[in-house]
Amino acid sequence: MSHTDVVSRSAGELTAPPAAPHHRRAVHLKRMTPYLLILPAVVLELLVHILPSVAGVITSLFDLNQFYLRQWFDAPFVGFSNYSVALNFSSSVGDALVHSFAVTILYAVVVVAFSWFLGFSGALILQQAFKGRGVLRTVFLIPYATPIYAGVIVWDFMLQRDNGLINHVLVDDLHILGQPAFWLLGNDAFISTAVVAIWRMWPFAFLMTMAGMQSIPEEVYEAAALDGAGPWRRTYHVTLGLLRPVTAVLLLMMFLWTFNDFNTPFVLFGTAPPPSVDLISMHIYTNSFVNWNFGLGAAMSVLMLAFLMVVTGLWFLWDRRGHRHGW
Amino acid sequence: MKRSKLAAAVALAAFAGAALVGCSSSSGSGSGSSLAGTTITYWATNQGPSLQADQTILTPELNKFTQETGIKVNLQVIPWTTDDTKILAATVSGKGPDVLNFGNTDAWTFGATGALLPWTSSELSQVGGAGKFIPNVLAAAGQAPYTSLPLYSQAYGLFYNKAMFSKAGLTPPTTWQELVSDAKKLTNPATQTYGLAIQGASVSESMHFAYIFARQNGGSPFNAQNQPTFTTAGNVNGLKQYLDLMSSGVINPSDAQDSTGTLQASEFAHGKAGMIMVQNGSMSSLASQGMSTSQYGVVPIPAPSPLPPGGQDLASFVAGTNIAIFKDTPHLAAAIKFVNFMTSKSEQQILDEKYQLLPVLSGASQNFLSDPAIAQTFISILNTRAQPLPVKANTEAYQQAVGAQLVTLMGKAATGTQLSTSAIEAALQSAQAQMPASQ
Numbered sequence: 104m105s106h107t108d109v110v111s112r113s114a115g116e117l118t119a120p121p122a123a124p125h126h127r128r129a130v131h132l133k134r135m136t137p138y139l140l141i142l143p144a145v146v147l148e149l150l151v152h153i154l155p156s157v158a159g160v161i162t163s164l165f166d167l168n169q170f171y172l173r174q175w176f177d178a179p180f181v182g183f184s185n186y187s188v189a190l191n192f193s194s195s196v197g198d199a200l201v202h203s204f205a206v207t208i209l210y211a212v213v214v215v216a217f218s219w220f221l222g223f224s225g226a227l228i229l230q231q232a233f234k235g236r237g238v239l240r241t242v243f244l245i246p247y248a249t250p251i252y253a254g255v256i257v258w259d260f261m262l263q264r265d266n267g268l269i270n271h272v273l274v275d276d277l278h279i280l281g282q283p284a285f286w287l288l289g290n291d292a293f294i295s296t297a298v299v300a301i302w303r304m305w306p307f308a309f310l311m312t313m314a315g316m317q318s319i320p321e322e323v324y325e326a327a328a329l330d331g332a333g334p335w336r337r338t339y340h341v342t343l344g345l346l347r348p349v350t351a352v353l354l355l356m357m358f359l360w361t362f363n364d365f366n367t368p369f370v371l372f373g374t375a376p377p378p379s380v381d382l383i384s385m386h387i388y389t390n391s392f393v394n395w396n397f398g399l400g401a402a403m404s405v406l407m408l409a410f411l412m413v414v415t416g417l418w419f420l421w422d423r424r425g426h427r428h429g430w
Numbered sequence: 431m432k433r434s435k436l437a438a439a440v441a442l443a444a445f446a447g448a449a450l451v452g453c454s455s456s457s458g459s460g461s462g463s464s465l466a467g468t469t470i471t472y473w474a475t476n477q478g479p480s481l482q483a484d485q486t487i488l489t490p491e492l493n494k495f496t497q498e499t500g501i502k503v504n505l506q507v508i509p510w511t512t513d514d515t516k517i518l519a520a521t522v523s524g525k526g527p528d529v530l531n532f533g534n535t536d537a538w539t540f541g542a543t544g545a546l547l548p549w550t551s552s553e554l555s556q557v558g559g560a561g562k563f564i565p566n567v568l569a570a571a572g573q574a575p576y577t578s579l580p581l582y583s584q585a586y587g588l589f590y591n592k593a594m595f596s597k598a599g600l601t602p603p604t605t606w607q608e609l610v611s612d613a614k615k616l617t618n619p620a621t622q623t624y625g626l627a628i629q630g631a632s633v634s635e636s637m638h639f640a641y642i643f644a645r646q647n648g649g650s651p652f653n654a655q656n657q658p659t660f661t662t663a664g665n666v667n668g669l670k671q672y673l674d675l676m677s678s679g680v681i682n683p684s685d686a687q688d689s690t691g692t693l694q695a696s697e698f699a700h701g702k703a704g705m706i707m708v709q710n711g712s713m714s715s716l717a718s719q720g721m722s723t724s725q726y727g728v729v730p731i732p733a734p735s736p737l738p739p740g741g742q743d744l745a746s747f748v749a750g751t752n753i754a755i756f757k758d759t760p761h762l763a764a765a766i767k768f769v770n771f772m773t774s775k776s777e778q779q780i781l782d783e784k785y786q787l788l789p790v791l792s793g794a795s796q797n798f799l800s801d802p803a804i805a806q807t808f809i810s811i812l813n814t815r816a817q818p819l820p821v822k823a824n825t826e827a828y829q830q831a832v833g834a835q836l837v838t839l840m841g842k843a844a845t846g847t848q849l850s851t852s853a854i855e856a857a858l859q860s861a862q863a864q865m866p867a868s869q
Contacts, residue, residue: 168866172521172543195863264684265693287687288841373511373689375633375834377841389834392515394827395539396866 156408163401178398185402200386200403204410207383210293211361214300218357219350221301222308226316227338240313247306255370258299262286262371287371293379300367304360308353315349316342355418359411383407466500468764470528473516474507475751477582477711477785479718481507487784495771501764510634514826520756521545528759529768531581533634534570534750535819539826541577547755547762548575557770567790570748570818578754580790581772582782584709585811586638586746587728587804589716594704602727605735606646606671609705613680616704622682626675627694627703630686630840637833639707641747641819644668646733648740651828652820660832660862664740666855669836671734673854676843686844695719698726707731709749710808713786713800723801730811745815750790788812824865831861 163185165171171178191197225243229236246254261268263286270283286295319342327337343350365384368376374389376382387407391400472492478484484507492503506527508516513532520526521543532540540546547553554560560568560576567580588609590602598616603609613625629635644650649664659665675681682703688694695712697703699719706712713723730745737743753772755765771777775791782789786800788808819825835857843849 169539169543172518173524173545195860199860264687265682285683285687285841285845289845373631373633374830375631375689375837378838389830390864392518393830394864394866395518396827399866 159401160405162397163405165398167397167401169395172395181398185398186406188399189402189406196399199381200383200406202378203381203383203386206293206379206381207362210297210300210364210380210382211358213297214304214361215354215357217297217301218304219308219312219354221305222310223312225305225309226312227342229313230316243309244306246302247304247310251303251366252370254303255299255367258295258302259287259371262295288377290379292372292377296367296371296380299371300361300364303367304357308357311349311353312346315346319345351418351422355415358414362407362411465761465764465767467502468761469502469504470759470761470764470768471504471506472768473513473527473530474505475513475531475533476507476509477751477787479715481509483714487781491777491780495768498771499764499767501767503768524758526756526758528761528765529753529755531751531753532578534578534580534748534752535829536826537571537578537752537754538821539824540754541572545757546577547757547759547765548577549579550575553766556766557773562773562792563790564792564812566748566813566816566818567750570750570821571752572821578752579769579773580750581753582711582751582785583788583790583812584711584749584751585788585808585816586642586707586709586731586749587808587811588705588707588731589698589712589726589728590705591698591701591703592725592727594701598704602729603732604729605732607735609732610675610678610680613675613705614678617680619679622702624682624697624703625680626705626707627697628675628681628685628707628840629688629691629694630676630681630844631689631837632691633689633833633837634829635691635833636836636840637829638747638749639672640665640669640832640836642668642731642744643671645744645817646741647671647738648742650820651832652822652824656822656824658824658828658862658865660858661855664738665858666851667738669839669854669858670849670851672836673839673843673849676840677849683844686841691715710804711785711787713804717786723804728804728807730807730815742817743815744817745811748812748816748818750788827865831864832858835861 164180164182165178166181166184167175167178188194188196189200192201229240229243260266264270264283267286269286270280273280274283285291323341323345324337327341332340363384364382365388368380368382368385369388372380372385374385374393376385383403387400387403390403391397394400474484474488476484478487485505488505488507492505496502510533514536517526517530517532517540520530521540526545549560557579560574560579563580564583567583568576571578571580588602594616595602595612598612600612600615603612616625617623641651644665645668647664647667649659649662649666649668651658651660651665653659676683676686682697685693685697691708691712694703694706694708695715696719698706699716699721710728716726717723733741733743733745753769755762755769759765772781773791775794778789778791778794781787782794820828822828839849839854839857
């Protein structure tokens with residue numbers, strides 16, 4: 104901004120000096136240019152993200168249910184009563200929320216860990232040029248590019264107990280299992296959902312890691328090799344080390360997305376997921392859009408938002424410390 | 431700089447305020463100009479075996495209406511999975527169809543929002559009065575002033591495969607104990623044949639059976655003061671009666687994953703299941719699977735004999751679809767004319783026959799189902815052994831809470847977990863806690 108300031112000021116001085124207010128207005132306009140350019144983005148961000156979030160927080164303070172849907176502002180103000188219902192761990196609502204929260208954290212950790220591991224391995228392997236590398240790279244990106252519903256519905260068919268492809272392969276072809284298993288019920292449902300989520304998420308990790316790896320210069324590898332580092336040590340210290348900034352952001356983004364994952368459990372199970380896959384996004388959806396108890400659903404959303412902000416805040420602190428140590 | 435920032439902030443605040451206020455505004459009602467040439471929007475529910483089938487069935491009838499009155503109808507067929515959400519969105523935004531359908535168990539929940547036109551005597555007189563409907567069926571829509579009117583009716587029946595029964599030397603069951611023993615005789619895991627097939631993962635079906643079997647065992651979801659009473663012995667025993675079917679092995683465990691009914695219909699049509707408990711509307715699904723009505727018979731779902739204390743010989747609840755008008759519609763007169771058309775004797779006869787549904791009008795003839803004997807059975811179930819679900823505004827929450835718990839329990843039973851009474855009671859307790867407190 105200072106550059107444009109200087110330029111505009113000197114431009115104003117070089118040309119024939121116009122009347123004083125005109126000059127001020129021209130400079131005024133030039134100073135406003137950057138703000139005008141980002142104004143559409145800011146407006147849209149406010150309308151699409153910020154204002155609805157604020158509305159959600161406000162909704163959580165009211166007892167908004169089906170009776171007040173048409174006149175929001177008539178709903179009774181109940182203060183933090185929705186929060187106390189949600190956080191009352193001795194009641195079944197609070198208990199279910201805690202259980203759902205624990206399941207979601209476990210789910211997010213498992214999915215992010217495996218996705219990142221697969222993505223990193225894939226990117227590492229595809230660093231060397233070999234015949235068919237381009238094709239493989241495209242194929243690896245397909246799960247991420249597939250529309251979510253189409254992809255998850257195909258998995259739903261594959262996971263069916265009687266006619267599904269998975270059981271057919273495991274039981275009839277490979278004889279790994281004696282009996283066809285329930286992939287959409289009980290504890291196995293968690294594994295199925297996690298596998299589907301990893302299938303969707305790992306190409307993103309692969310893409311980001313691959314892009315990050317491109318910026319690591321060859322000389323560093325050569326120097327490390329000259330110093331006597333074997334391939335594993337080179338990978339660990341050079342590749343992983345120099346990828347830290349990328350990995351840090353990648354892990355945070357994947358954690359936030361997976362924590363909020365609604366599409367995968369909804370397409371697989373509808374509104375009645377098995378307890379082992381009771382993700383918090385589904386919990387909130389059921390309370391808001393099925394029970395029509397929007398106040399409670401909004402309170403749960405705010406609690407989830409608060410948790411994710413704490414996680415992000417901690418991440419920032421960790422990231423900052425890393426920068427200070429000079430990555 | 432400061433001034434422009436302030437101006438921008440004020441503009442944004444005004445914008446935001448207008449957006450929020452706009453959400454809750456409502457437009458005025460329609461004018462009384464000539465109706466010919468107006469177009470109304472109609473959200474129909476998926477009554478046929480597919481969305482396309484509904485389009486095929488309804489379009490000629492709507493064309494008839496347009497020829498008679500000059501009013502065009504913009505038809506949209508909404509799948510059941512998104513019906514509630516779409517109506518919710520329309521209620522909140524004030525922008526919805528002119529006429530819409532929904533399941534009659536949701537009638538009071540939607541009515542409570544105030545988004546639907548109440549049918550006072552002046553509107554009712556334009557459709558022939560409330561007296562033209564079967565009283566039991568109208569009662570399922572609540573009490574006057576009604577916010578929706580019955581359009582189609584359904585009841586549950588026990589369908590049995592005639593060939594399988596005669597081969598095993600069985601007669602259709604008249605008590606619940608007989609049903610269980612018949613099912614056991616028909617079950618042969620070696621040939622993957624089972625006595626019964628269910629939609630184990632369907633929230634709505636689960637709730638229906640939770641209600642019917644609870645009533646058979648003397649329980650009820652709500653008491654006289656509208657308080658939820660899910661955990662009484664009658665309710666628990668009712669759920670246990672349904673879950674024991676899966677635990678005793680007479681149902682294919684894979685049915686616990688079926689939420690759409692496709693697996694169930696396919697199993698019954700191909701002789702892999704001897705009995706199913708479904709609504710009469712499923713007859714069209716069976717027909718599309720290649721099963722003719724001569725291959726199966728229908729009897730009422732039996733109750734335990736002797737009846738438990740407080741129990742009722744209930745075979746079904748009054749299922750069905752209601753039709754309603756959005757209060758904010760700008761085409762009120764045209765919408766009422768359309769509702770009159772859809773609930774007229776002639777149209778009801780045509781639609782009931784095409785959809786295989788039961789009539790909602792008193793004194794309707796009984797030749798609407800392809801098999802008169804089956805039609806007679808359903809009519810008698812509807813008139814004598816069916817009762818409406820509790821007509822409280824919380825019915826939808828009840829459906830989700832109890833239905834979802836029963837789906838989970840059924841999944842546990844399918845994977846071999848033994849379900850104790852206390853486990854069922856705990857699940858119902860959890861469901862009850864989710865009920866919204868206010869009425």
